Amino acid sequence: MTAVVFIHGTGVREPGFSALAGRFSAGVTELRGGVRVVPYYWGGDHGATLAAGGASLPPVSGTGRGPLAPDAGDDTAAWAALYADPYAELALAAAGAPAAVELAPGSLPPDRHVRARLSALAAEGDGPAAELGPGLTRAVADLEAHPLLAGAAAALAPDELAEVAARCLTARVVAGLLDSDAPLVPAGATRDAVAGRLAAALGASAPGTERGLRSLALRAVSSAASRAVVRRRRALTEAAHPAAGDVLRYLSRGEAVRAGLRALLAGLEPPVAIVAHSLGGIIALDTLVLTPLPQVRLLVTAGSQAPFLYESGSLPSLEHPTPLPAHVPDWLNLYDPRDLLSYLGAGLFPDRVTDVAVDSRQPFPAAHSAYWTNPEVYRHIVDRLP
Secondary structure (H helix, E strand, O other): OOEEEEEOOOOOOOOHHHHHHHHHHHHHHHHHEEEEEEOOOOOOOOOOOOOOOOOOOOOOOOOOOOOOOOOOOOOOOHHHHHHOOOOHHHHHHHHOOOOOOOOOOOOOOOOOOOOOOOHHHHHHOOOOHHOOOOOHHHHHHHOOOOOOOHHHHOOHHHHHHHHHHHHHHHHHHHHHHHHHHOOOOHHHHHHHHHHHHHOOOOOOOOOOOOOOOOHHHHHHHHHHHHHHHHOOHHHHHHHHHHHHHHHHHHHOOOOHHHHHHHHHHOOOOEEEEEEEEEEHHEEEHHHHHHHHOEEEEEEEEEEOOOOHHHHOOOOOOOOOOOHHHHHHHEEEEEEEOOOOOOOOOOOOOOEEEEEEEOOOOOOOHHHHOOHHHOHHHHHHHHHOOO
């Protein structure tokens, strides 16, 4: 009888593991009878925990022990929203603009003055935002031609429009740094100074002030959300830390979990297949590389980072370009193109790894956890079981 050892990934704890293992067992045995599924639950004994009860977490704001005042007008989340969509405030303003009417003879469009100032600003290149980095010239050109500018100009006073436009330009430049993974991102004080300078260049009479109902509404909502996140940091950390902590703990102290897997495999009669998800695939591969286990005839990984760790020189058992040892069994690597935590192995280990794409039709990060509800996954596994 074929034994299939199922190894979970990061962040899995009971009772979730029992439900996961049960779903996997049902998926395999439905397509092939006479298979023994053997779960390997390492999260309980070898997973990461906050051993000191979270003593490493900074205190929340408002306790008198932290660096943040409880209600200091924090606009961090507002800027985060603008980095994600630099035109967000313009869109809010344009949505509240009055219905367009035909201009009276001799009157000027409300956006004429700001467009003229944008043209003058464009002539200065990236200089007015030099502390942030490159990108202002392109941002100014795009804003000058943007269709939202006319609607925003009809809804806002000139000072308000100048400040909203300045924040838009500033956010565009910083977002460009974030998109390019720049090693240096300016601090908030530098960002705010640039935004104030740009507002003055666009006609604001008092650069850096935060006028305008839309601006204030955006700041109020996002600031409240930011403070809520800070206050909930302990809960967020405790909810998220097993996943990240499991990876770090394994990479620094992984022998115990590998020893547990070896002991489990030693008690199984061949043929044995290992099916492992995410970090479980790294654990399985390291164990098979370090220890010849002839009873294991197949390794299946799903959503695994093992190929990436190998290529980046971070896999504990094998350093690139050393090839896979001959005793490592056939390796089926299942990946979802939408799963940003899944990687390919065939290009790194020619003729030793078969990469197969599966599509859960889920976005990331849901795609990383959707393998075991995807019937296609089970068909590929069962087709290759010894």
